[in-house]
Amino acid sequence: MFDHVTIRVSDRAASERFYATVLAALGPGPSYRAADFAEWNDFSLALAGDGAPVTRGLHIGFGARSRAAVDAFWRAGIAAGHRDDGAPGPRPEYGPDYYGAFLLDPDGNSAEAVHHGRIPPGAVIDHLWIRVHDVAASSAFYAAVAPHAGFRLGFDSPGRARFSLEGGGSFSVVAGPPTEHVHIAFGVADDAAVDAFHAAAVAAGYRDNGPPGERPAYHPGYYAAYVLDPDGNNVELVNHRRAAA
Numbered sequence: 599m600f601d602h603v604t605i606r607v608s609d610r611a612a613s614e615r616f617y618a619t620v621l622a623a624l625g626p627g628p629s630y631r632a633a634d635f636a637e638w639n640d641f642s643l644a645l646a647g648d649g650a651p652v653t654r655g656l657h658i659g660f661g662a663r664s665r666a667a668v669d670a671f672w673r674a675g676i677a678a679g680h681r682d683d684g685a686p687g688p689r690p691e692y693g694p695d696y697y698g699a700f701l702l703d704p705d706g707n708s709a710e711a712v713h714h715g716r717i718p719p720g721a722v723i724d725h726l727w728i729r730v731h732d733v734a735a736s737s738a739f740y741a742a743v744a745p746h747a748g749f750r751l752g753f754d755s756p757g758r759a760r761f762s763l764e765g766g767g768s769f770s771v772v773a774g775p776p777t778e779h780v781h782i783a784f785g786v787a788d789d790a791a792v793d794a795f796h797a798a799a800v801a802a803g804y805r806d807n808g809p810p811g812e813r814p815a816y817h818p819g820y821y822a823a824y825v826l827d828p829d830g831n832n833v834e835l836v837n838h839r840r841a842a843a
Contacts, residue, residue, distance in 0.1 A: 599721045602640050602781075603782050604780075604783075606779055606781075612704045613704050616678070619680075620660075624660055624661070639722045653705065657708040658723060658725075659725040660709065661718065661767075663717070668699050672685065672699035683708050697712065697713045718765055721765075724767050728777045733772070736828050743798075747791075749769075758770055758773065769782070781832040782832070791835060796810050804828075806825060808823060
């Protein structure tokens with residue numbers, strides 16, 4: 599599963615109200631809140647600023663335990679005045695038991711609640727869709743990351759490539775106006791995987807965004823490295839080393 603996905607927002611209060619409202623209908627309340635970010639398990643948001651622009655063009659699907667929860671997610675958002683992006687209903691083009699509903703967050707990102715038979719247990723996020731300038735180039739980047747991060751390419755076409763995560767969930771790179779400034783982190787079990795990910799990505803010509811090392815500002819034992827995908831999104835591998843913390 600994703601370790602965490604972080605978006606940057608133009609108005610923290612407005613975005614936090616949106617996500618608190620709609621995610622409450624699915625069950626999870628905020629798992630952590632601090633001066634600089636708010637977190638719902640594997641999803642978090644923080645205020646944009648210098649060097650950290652607003653996330654735009656992202657589609658994020660949140661797992662729902664029932665169709666009724668999908669309906670409640672959508673109704674809660676509409677009642678609070680947020681923008682509809684697709685009423686609750688079956689979406690058989692995505693799967694025979696796929697049932698979803700869609701809203702737009704205050705920055706125009708697409709937020710979905712989805713119920714199907716493969717929702718990853720314990721996760722808030724079911725899937726991401728990241729729009730990209732060049733599907734082949736982005737697919738090649740994530741295929742290079744995959745052996746180190748615990749996911750695999752499951753579907754590949756000229757317009758879309760879909761990667762499945764070992765613990766459940768997925769993300770797709772899709773042709774379109776590129777998603778901007780999303781941060782995606784994958785958890786690993788040891789520092790060697792973090793080191794290998796960074797070395798392989800840099801050797802393949804991808805852009806370094808932070809070499810392997812401790813980030814004690816997050817918590818003791820946080821060991822991570824960062825590279826940028828072809829559209830400039832920040833991809834991280836992290837070993838939390840909580841037992842050693």
